[in-house]
Amino acid sequence: MGFLSWPYIEGSSGWGEITSMTSFCELDFYLTPYIAEFINTATSLMYLYLGWRGIENTKRNGEDRIVILCYAMLACVGPGSMAYHTTLKYTGQMIDEFSMLYATSVILYAVLSVTLRPETRRFLGASVACVAITASIVHSYYDHTPSFQLVFGAMICAVFCDCVWLVATKVKDRDAVKDMKRLALYGAVTFLGGYVLWNIDNCFCAELRGFRNAVGMPLGYLTELHGWWHIFTGLGVYYYVVFIEYLRLYVGSQGALLDETLRRKKTAQVSIEDSIEKEKDST
Template structure:
């Protein structure tokens, strides 16, 4: 999923540049050696480690449907699966068109998440009407066209970082502004923090893989089959997929607490894969927010 430029030009020099899917046309190759396990997959470990994200996104998507949440939230999870599918194809083929299917959905999904977290008026009607979606779609179109004509990974990452930082900052602000006695404040904060930390650690491991690729390849050669556990980019897939899932779950509950009611929805923060579900009316605990019972 994505890449900063720098070490990647060096990685491409001694890699196989074509295979079952044709010439490698992607602007990025990775530290995993190509076609080691099968002639049909360029990077086996980097490819297969996208499967958990695909399945986790589907799990979140169906949880929204089955628990009767507004369907707008299911798109976040479905987007996680879409990114995983694009990344699967990218690492399998190292083709430019699949690279776009990996990197551009990252922009679209985070743009949509930003749109949701900026739209926090009471009730489920859209605060900005048609203007909000138009701005979001216009931004996505601009990034898509400009990236196709300027296929530099740094440009993609800057565009992605702008939206991600905006979304994370806004979410943290809204969570911090929840009153101390809000029934979901602690679980939203802890789950959001754990998701961000997981995401960040995965990012760090991936960049160690970039910076010390030559040394890590030597280690893989020495340990043989156990070398699959020294594929740093694979950890990025696993950890950012899980971290994104947690962030989406916490954000959805935060959104519903603000727009619907502070006691109408919850999730089990002790669950490894928490999902938001409605609280039964008899189990709701009314809480005073700003002096008023909500």
């Protein structure tokens, strides 16, 4: 250990027995009995910050309530993640996983509802909610993780596919397409970057722990890669919600222009018909 370096010493839980189904590479309770994984808990605040920032930005751009809800659900992932990484309890794990599922559900609704009528949107919202709640019940009561992962993965794929379809068929402005593709690329790269780091954390846990034991704290914090997963996935989701917000604004404005065009055509048609009737009456 060098100057300003402190050793990692695993402690005991102040929350009682650890009951979570999964654990990570980090040593537990090394700073306090009430925070199991310090870095994983601290980096969960990133979700709160990004959600708050997104809400504030959206309020300046027209206050799309669905987009605001997307950012609010992103912010809720933060406390859910903290409940898990602070306690390593099964209940905390469920809160963490369900917060991610429900956030994804809202984002899915935000994408699929872009071109739908109000009555169809209500049906879509009820359907997505039923799927998410059913997956939650099956996962928590029957401990059936594969079904939960299947639903979660299917939602992510549906979001991606519908975004691709909307950009390809509804967005005609080249500059808008370029901006949207850039946002989508930023989101995908940062999200996948976090996923890669998390897998490195899983595959090379022994080596990473050995390095941390050698250098101690705080330098060892940099190698707690699940924390980086929080940061990068938070940024990835944030970029994607910004992209979806841009998409909804564009498609919505195009719809408004279409409605206005139809209204003007109808008004012009009525005026022509009135003129014809007046001419008939005069003759």
